[in-house]
Amino acid sequence: MTDLLQQRFGSEIQAAFARYPAGREKSAALPLLYLAQAAYGHLSTEAIEEVAQLIGSDSTHVRGLAGFYSLFLEQPHGGFVVQYCNDLPCALRGSEDFLPVLEEKLGCKAGATSADGLFTLECVMCLAACDRAPMAQINLDYVYDLNPESLDLLVTELRAKAASDPERRAPFGFGPPSEMK
């Protein structure tokens, strides 16, 4: 069993536990999963096992919990995770037609990560912003009213951000607020 999470975020783990009564360590599962994603890069088997051990649970339960949330990522991913909505309202506003444009600009197909490791593209169900369809979520930010021109501009801006801030190339993760990108 690895202890990368404890090595990197020992004090943050204790702070998460301190929010709950003694004996209720399982209540800190979600904060610890955020930290584990930052520590390991994604929620690998090792990451899940370490969280399970810390909260006194089993890894199947923790895996099931993580699987419920779309921003917990079980596979290696890029610095920018693009969750592109192609549910019905967005599709009616052109998201299906625009997807090939986005794939070409990012350099990867939906469900894949670009060869340079910068982008992961996922098609997702409704993100509850249908009034501004088509839309996408990029890491923690929503972008709205997409069309081929705005997608082109958006990807150009993301590449420029990555060029000026090499940390942006690291896998998108969660951690203490100061570490959230």
Ligand code: FES
């Ligand atoms: S269908 Fe895309 S945000 Fe609702």
